[in-house]
Amino acid sequence: MDGFTLVLWGARLLFLLLLYVFLARVIRALLRDLRAAAREPVDRPGRLVVLESPGGEPAVGRSFGLDVITPLGRDVNNAIVIDDPFASAEHAVLTYRGRSWYLEDLESTNGSYINGQPIDGVAALGYGDELQIGQVRFRLERTRA
């Protein structure tokens, strides 16, 4: 068999092989993504852990289970009451819409922050992100670690 035929054969078989290599890699990526998704709990999706609270209410280390809609603020009607002079009465609301988290600032005086960045109206956040209301800092975590 001469070199030309060898190249022809090689290119043809290699092309088919590469199609499958591509398919295999893509499917691997899909499966990895699906496995990651399967690990995400479906109900009671998350909790807020208090990292820093100068006023002691809420207490540092306390963990709040989160509902679909969780209002935060100084007012006692909020699900998470933040007794902090820099927090507004109805400061922000944390919502779980569909399958992801959003923090919505309710026109508070001092604003809300995600990872140190002030948010503009509504912003998405993920697990592990830190949010700050007044001087109180929380971290959003999965329900089951």
Place this chain on the structure above:
Amino acid sequence: MLGPTGASPPLGPTTIHVALLLSVAFAVLAGAAGYWGVVRAPELARSPDDAAVIAASRTVPRGQILDRDGTVLASNEADENGELYRVYLSPTISQVIGYASRIYGRAGLERTFDAELTGLAGDPLTDAFAKFGAQRYDPKDLTLSLSHDLQQAAVSALGKRRGAVVMLDPRTGEVLALASTPTYNASRLANPATAAATFEALRDSPAQPLLPRATLGRYVPGSVFKIVTAIAGLGSGAITAETTYTEQPRAERTGLLVEGFRVRDGHHPETGSTALDLIGATEVSCNIWYSLTGLETGGAALVDYAGRMGFGAPLPFDLPTAISQVTNGSGTDPGGFVDDVELANASFGQAETFVTPLQMALVAATVANDGELMRPWLVTALSGAGGKRTIGPESMGRMLSATDARAINEAMVQAVEGPLGRRFTSGAKVSGVTTAGKSGTAELGGSGEPHSWFIGFAPADDPQVVIAVLVEQAGRGGEVAAPIAGRLMTRWLKGGE
């Protein structure tokens, strides 16, 4: 609306159902691709309708076709545009080789082996890899078991009459001659310049020259079918070679009464009041004895034994064949017979019995080869750039025991060489060689002349050639077909006339 805790159920499960359904649908597609690309591929890729086959036929020289002595039967010539067309050695082989015409497609071996002759398909194993080769076409030359000499002799023996001759080697199944008359000039069909006029003339001719009578003609067999009845009777154990029937001699005069119908015999007063056995009945071609044997054997066994030899289905052959039948199967009696009258008549080849000459050659070959039937075949080798592939003989199975076969063999010898038999088969004997055979005179009803049949083989103690001769509406088997058979067998066994 608020996801998992909202009013509606989550979308996940139903979406998974949809995804599964779609996956199944795609799996069906993959299955279909496999079906067309692998399972049906051999058949489709060699079909003459295939675009690649059509395209290749214009430019790639087709393989040659050679006879058993290396004589070139089919080759190529180029027209003024450089496009190739087929040229054939002689009209005598047209019914076997057929033609490859750019306009009228293919017929005969040119059709069956189109892909091989074109070079698109060889043997399936190397095919998968050959597709990757740079050289796409590897036209194969076909070598046939056919002898052009013998074929020519057969055609000239038939002369102007319509008929067919099949000759084969019973030990291997190799077909030596497969003649049908009238013949036609396939070269004129393949040549684009003359194709149209030739084709129209051939198509409109009442003699049906395009019909390969040896393989696609169906004829009433008459007495040659008695060999099938003998095979079924002995094979199933219903009779022995010594079986006689006491009612038979009397029935010679009055006819045999079957369910109110009288089966009458041909004229053979010499046997007088003797109750005949297999040999005697075969020698004088006694219809009564064979009717009784058929009834004794039963329709189911008769059809079953015939079926083993190829009746009831196209033959496993290199050319398309018509289906031979013992009965048309419209009845409810065992085997599909309407009643015992039909069975009794079928036992000596009248009734609804139709056969091809090739099928009758196989019946004779079964007896000749001591009960084992070899598959008939024409193409013995395919050779191309990629090497030569030979095709070997193949058994269709044992039809009956060697002892039973020899008994029938003996009876057929008596039919040719016996003092009484000789009269019915004059001229069938190959001089100096024990010859076996059976003539047939197939009554067609009405006033037309009967078909003249002969099947036989020689030498009877070591059969090397089997023959079946049919001449349409030519008269008694012993007068027309038998001498042709004798001449052709002599030619094959001794060479020359």
Place this chain on the structure above:
Amino acid sequence: MTAQAGRAGTSPAPRSLPRVLGPIRPRARWQELRLLLLVALTLAIGSVSLGTALTGEVGLHDPWGLGIYLAALLGAHGAQVLAGRRTDQILLPAVAMLGGLSLLLMERLPQDLVIQRFFGTSFGLAEVQLIWLVGAITVAATLGIIVRSDSWLRRYKYTWAAVGVGLLLLTFVLGTEINGQRLTLQIGPISGQPSELLKVILVVFLAGYLSENRALLVEQDTRVGPLRLPPLPYLAPMVAMWAIALGIVVVQRDLGAALLFFGVFLALLYAATGRISLVLIGLVLFLLGSAAMANLFEHIRTRIDIWIDPFSDPLGAGYQVIQALHAFARGGLLGMGLGGGLPEIGGRPPIPEIHTDFPLAALGEELGIVGVVAILGIYLVIVQRGLRIGVAAADDYRSLLAIGLALVIGIQAFIIAAGNLKVLPLTGVTLPFISYGGSSLLANAVVVGLLLALSDKGVEPPPLPRPGSRWRRLTRRAAA
């Protein structure tokens, strides 16, 4: 955001600039880059295979065409990196692979199948397809970068529906008839097949309709004998869809589009409601309608007869279908190799309309069953990706939109592949991303672009549910 502003009771504070124009924060997309490099390598090898087979000398076939295509892919990738969105990284490479196969295929078919003149220069089949491919990639990437809000689709669903019906009517009135099908609309120099765009509009409408009425379709019942149906008024859209599908058959003589639309509708209906009964009713309706159509229209009956037994007329009516099957048969398991197939016979392609209706058969001949299965696999990957984006989307509307878009690709690919393989009667829909044709490529690019945009959850939250009883009940419960 509107809900939030209303609730606050004060006038909204001045917003900052739209984020599109905000500071650019590039985000690397390694997975996409790796996959794209694999695509580039595969296509380069394919090009060598094609070039070697066609010219008899070892070398790339049309390096410029391949270069332009790969450059477009790289550009799309770069733009997405710069935009910094967290969008899907698998869709683009998968689509790019299919587009690349399309390019290789078009390069080996007779180039004079299509001659188009742009700016005084005439382009052949592969060149025109390359232009459309680059356009499609641009459209997909652009949509994936700039679409951050779905309100323009969500809010105006009835407007979109009207646009769709309008397009249909326009095709009926002004459309040009080709081969007994009224599919092409020509306005001035621009011609296109509206049904390609129509399928996107259909999904936009259905997603809006179903997401709003899901609860009602799922929960309430009307009993008709043993059947449990949703409230009858909610069946109206179903009947309307049925009428539209049959209308397409009547007006456009387009069996494929009708099958596609109705298939997507039923699948989406099931995904949204989980009610098998609805799907069964729909199927029965469709079968009844098809039977009636087959009785009324000669061309549909012919199609079905050909499907049942193409071999009865191998050189006439069944020719196209049979030659496709022959192409698969010639390909066998491993194929004849790129460029090894039968490009033409007597100056014409072996299968009529090979570049639009039978690209799968052509690829089957050259790449074999092994290649076809890989291609089918890539389609499934795209569909799976789309469905996954749908399931993970932030709310029902986005979910159903993504699921619907994914299904459009999947079902369309199935219909035409099945037609090529004699699993279904042959219909004239295109094989997404592979068939020749601008309308098809651009419409499917819009689908991919929207899927890309939908895969980024982190940009704009879906609107809060309308202030109403449920919202108040939920807030109260949360507050308690």
